[in-house]
Amino acid sequence: MTHARRKADELWGALVRKGRCELQDLGPCGGPIQACHGLSRGYLGTRYLLDNGFSGCAGHNFFAEVKPLEWDEYLRRRWGIPKYEEMRTRALNFGKKGERMDYEQVIADLRVRNEEGR
Numbered sequence: 001m002t003h004a005r006r007k008a009d010e011l012w013g014a015l016v017r018k019g020r021c022e023l024q025d026l027g028p029c030g031g032p033i034q035a036c037h038g039l040s041r042g043y044l045g046t047r048y049l050l051d052n053g054f055s056g057c058a059g060h061n062f063f064a065e066v067k068p069l070e071w072d073e074y075l076r077r078r079w080g081i082p083k084y085e086e087m088r089t090r091a092l093n094f095g096k097k098g099e100r101m102d103y104e105q106v107i108a109d110l111r112v113r114n115e116e117g118r
Helices: 001-014 058-066 068-078 080-091 103-116
Strands: 035-037 053-057
Touching: 001 035, 001 053, 001 103, 035 058, 053 058, 053 068, 068 080
Parallel strands: none
Antiparallel strands: 035 053
């Protein structure tokens, strides 16, 4: 993993984590708060979108990983179908036309968002 990618991940995570679990409607919480991705972080088109992040406990993050079909249904309900489809399309199509992740731009954008939040 490159230094820039680690920095982007760090900044995204800091913006997403809120000190409490936002996924309590999935059931009881367990473990420390983590920055959770709605759609897998393996999809670079949505990896750094703040809308694709949830402040969640380790238990709910694990649920998303081991119960992908249930998690997919949850995202459809939570986001609504139009937003879900938009996010899914972005995730699936990034890179198909040769796009590459501009980590320096991602870092700059996340830093601006961090400053705005203060």
